[in-house]
Amino acid sequence: LTFLKELNAFIEAKIIPRTELYADKGNNHIIYIDYNKIIGDLIIRNRRNGDKFKPLGMKGSKKIKDYFIDQKVPRDIRNKIPLICDEKGIIWIVGYRMSENYKVDTKTDKVIKLALIEGCLQN
Secondary structure, three states: OEEEHHHOEEEEEEEEEHHHOOOOOOOOOEEEEEHHHOOOOOEEEOOOOOOEEOEOOOOOOEEHHHHHHHOOOOHHHHOOOOEEEOOOOEEEEOOOEEEHHHEOOOOOOEEEEEEEEEOOOOO
């Protein structure tokens, strides 16, 4: 578990076998990514100028700024929304959308489940 002070929440990461994959459709607080598509370590950071990602279900990439505008995310909270990344790119705009590049497919054997657990208090 990693505590995110800005959100008063935790990010939980678990490696699970593909056989334990559950469909949490419509739940923007849980994603499943292909373990073997990750390059290097997972990191949590805020957005940077020019950040782009390939939203799940889309063919092309999109600037994070444009994605937030399209989703009507208030300007004053955009910099508080964490991004889960690896050395290659953005995997998940936490609580919003994951990248097409990391999705589980028919070749996936090992899965990482990432979950945002909100409303937690850190002692």
